[in-house]
Amino acid sequence: MRAETVYQELTDDYRREVRVEELVFEAAEAYPGLLPTREQIAGERAKKQADKAGLELEQGAFLSQLLASPRAGTHLVHAMLRPRREALDRLEAFRSSGRADLGLATVERIGNAGHVNLRNPRFLNAEDDGATAALELGVDLVLLDPACEVGVLRGSVVDHPRHAGRRVFNAGLNLTHLYHGQISFVNFMIARELGLVAKIHRGHWLGDDWEGGLEDFEEKPWLAAVESFAIGGGCQLLLVMDRVIAEEGAYFNLPARKEGIIPGNANQRLWRYVGDRVARQAILFERAFKTGEPEAAQLCDRVVARDAMDTAIAEDAAQLTSAGLVSAVANRRAMRIGQEPVDQFRRYMAVYARDQSRCLYAPALIANLEQNWRAHERRP
Template sequence: MSVGPSTGSPVVAVQDPTGHIGTDAQRLDEHVAEIERRLAALPAVPDRTPEDRDRAAALHADVRQARRAFLARHAETVYALLTDGMARRVRLPELVRDAADRFPGLVPTRAQMAAEGHRIQAEKEGREIDQALFCGAVLRSPTAGSHLVETMLRPTPRALALLDVFRAEGRVELDTVLVERRGTAGHVEFRNTGRLNSEDGRLIADLDTAVDLVLLDDRIRVGVLRGGAVDHPAYRGRRVFSAGVNLTDLRDGRISFVDFLLGRELGYVNKLLRGLLTDPAPGAWSERGVSKPWVGAVDTFAIGGGMQLLLVLDHVVAEEHAYVSLPAAEEGIVPGLGNLRLTRLTGARLARQVVLGGRRIDATDPDARLICDDVVPADRMNDAIENAVTALSAPAVAANRHMLTVAEEPLDLFRAYLAEFAVAQAHRTYAPDVLDKVERRWQQRERRRAAGGNRP
């Protein structure tokens, strides 16, 4: 029997894994059931005393240690069983749900996650951290992790359902994204207008669909990402590239770890960089997938996740009064794969200034040339975009950008980074400093609304 840190509360010990998955799975299930019984005896999260919070933290730490030990031995076997020996392509959300059904205790149950979904972030148990342990273990495996990465590079069912319409009409309008074919360019325009084109669950899903459609349409040779005009009082009628993750949704508990924080990186962002896997048969990627060059057009600003997108694009056009930033130090979370990708564009010193120090880079700053290819007045943005599309339409561009990706970010490097990112990001989204910051921002916004203020 072990004792929780500084609580004196006994925690039931679980035996070390035997190596036999059936025996170990049963022991894990029994251990988790006992921990859950003890958690259920505590008050609800918002009603817990400091001592209650310490007890809960000790119980969660205990069960996570047991889950890590099980996964260290059995992650590849679990993944093989969930995918029929990797014969089936199971997308991440379904994989996590199937793991809960087939291996009780390994990840939180569907009912537990549904209950979490009705709570604000600060009042959750933090069960997404347990999902992250599972995802990280799968990604850490070269065989299972590579299979999952490739699975998430497959076209989404929604995109396949819309493909015939898009090919015929050259336009699909989603809830928060417009995707349109103009000549040989596929234009993807963010239209989360009331939220400064910030990323939320709807926008992530729509972008996954839109990027698929651009990559699947044979008449399109180059993709273009641009923010549409917004309704926010401070920027009404102006184009904005992106304000990054929607922090109000994070505070309200609507930023899903599986679908958003990890699914975004495995989904549309990785597709921008690597393209789509269209043929699951073994072979060289150039024989199995389709990739296209991408242009980014930055009006006003690209903050957080918006700036992260620029790091996987092939040509970035910025309006001369725009700026970019990765406010990770301010927000307290990990800026996606910005830590992996920014350094190779800017060098280590500038990357640290941006990520650790929150440095903002204006489009006219000399250092902006490391991120933006063209900086032009607002009235020349359309021409600059068209020039970039023309330059990237050459037949050899797609093959050469693929080889650049192979050299700069091999799949195994991406996979290994994402395995660490998954666990680190899940912990950060439940860290006290992050919860305090998003709550303060929410309260400030509510006070402004009550006073009739229009500041962002």
Template sequence: MTSADDLRAVRAGLDHARTVIARAARHTDDVLRALPAPEHRSPEQHAAARAVIDATRTLRATFLTAHVDAVYDELTSGRTRHLRVTELAHAAAAAFPGLVPTDEQLADERARSQAHKEGLEVDQGIFLQHVLRSPQAGPHLLDAMLRPTPRALELLPEFSRTGKAELASVRVERTGTVARLTLCREDSLNAEDNQQVDDMETAVDLALLDPAVEVGLVRGGEMTHPRYRGRRVFSAGINLKTLHRGGISLTDFLLRRELGYIHKLVRGVLTDDDSAWRSRTIEKPWIGVVDAFAIGGGCQLLFAFDHVIAAADAYLSLPAAQEGIIPGVANYRLTRAVGPRLSRQIILEGRRIFAREPDARLLIDEVHDHGDLDAAVERAVERFQGSAVLANRRMLNFAEEPLEAFRQYMAEFALQQSLRLYSADVIDKVGRFSTASTTGSHTPVQEK
């Protein structure tokens, strides 16, 4: 149980407060080490672990409420360093022992299945919630996440020269002024994991940074999965088998995905050119093409595109109720697109939206038979190369999704998603999905 003295101490001066946090974390670690591993604990031992963990988390949250701006300024040298979420959490572990888990603790967690972890990423969620809430630290972190990745900057000269980049899960090819991003996890229906997020952010950066590119196009490639062999598929969403094994990261997947490449689809990539007074971001219009289905994270992507084309037999779904996790920024963007009633049907009840039904027109701009799909894509690409497109899409995004509203949503998401990752219902569900699925993703069970 958290003492009143400790709560007062973590609200006091920063130097003393950080020692209180470190001491409380050491005590928590000692208690947990004295207990069996999580999978071998009795109900009473689980309760004892939860009590000591929650007491320390109360101190962390209180500490951050009082000191988050001072903490962030220390980590970023007065906001002169631009640390991404994973780098920021790493720096916090070193500078403020006990505030967030260390790399060694996280490595130990990654070696465990999701059901057998202590849930240390929740402490990262608490930390990043407070950072993103802050009117000073939050916008600075958003800017850091909009900057191009070092990997993209390294690959950019070769991509600009050849117009091609082969990444593990995404192929990028420039034809004319179009950057065509093809999702190519052929054996798993383009299920998402940490690698896919890294590849997608790299690919989006390349398309945005290459001056020869005017329009970005995202489409699923042909599958080798036995059920869809030779057919294009857009995305089956998060890889539930990887989540079950403990391989989905809060910072490298769930937060990086939303604050990184998906936000870049909306806002563009941020440059260091202080003389670019017209705009410090490089933005381009994006077109998405849905073959077969866009499930979960695949469906979430559509809300960031400027134009969506779908095959007549395609469908969309956000099976958040089945997974038990929060579907990214869909709870914010989907309501804006389709209204609150349909949003609840899709997110809370698992309703599928089929391309040919009337409600699909709220999410899909064009629907075509497979034989007409390629021609429709090329017509759309030509339309989106108009000279006034960029200025108007910028103003539309400014009006539809104010940056402050997005920041506040992501602050709450950082905590709530970290809690959902370790909830009993999610662990039970992903275990059952993983056992039933050959891919570990949302293998469809119904098609129209």
């Protein structure tokens, strides 16, 4: 059965929104044998990545076909831009206190800015299923709170001996979890792009029109504060920011080749900042960008001393909305539509869903993790 037909029936002819994490299991239940069940995927999660049967490949093929459909794919993209129920449940408390503890992330309103802090210190603020879900909830709260006019993404202080007492922006994908089978294809690889990253890039879809093409989203400008480094997924996040501040000595990179995966949407975004040739060097040949280098200036707007970051954040957050939030949002939306309209994003995600699932089950992935990360020696 065609993925588009399945989706149309499961969504009551596009009148119902279903997040991708639940969609694959609803499809498995409604059409036995079409996709792996919730129980089958749970059983796979108990295994190391190398020992899995590859059931997620079926999910990748299904979602690829679905996203390739202009109508069904566009509806799913919009459905993933709805605020999560957990965020709506926490909103009143956050608006009252200005703080929210989400476990692997925290949110704090400081002035007119909502600060979302990644807090996964054991893994140097790497992202995994839980951390990404927590970050998305934090982004939801900032977008929903009218007192927050600007979003700020930052890493919390870590306790790793090499970086003890320092903030780390984002160490990218938790490769230890990946090796031990704890990274979900749907919940992480797909939901991160359609949820967390897309909400920073586009905002919330709160209306009813998902076919008009006007991108009528409720969005806010976002600022990233990069301390120490932005590796992999951390670097990917910089590509959807309106402003990037980095401390002196910070660096950014996309070590996708060493990991054996696709670096999210970086393949369609990085070249717009640094050019096609340098983007290929970064993605295929592990080129890093360090503050002070010419190419790094294309990814980072401002470099400050370590002790000047708080002041810089406050200054730039104020500047982003100094002429009013309406014009700030209108300008970021206009630039985004010119660069990456929803339909382009949907088509990219269709290919990404298929190819990323294949990457996750390629024998080279495990060899890469053992050789380059020594993942077999690390505890999940």
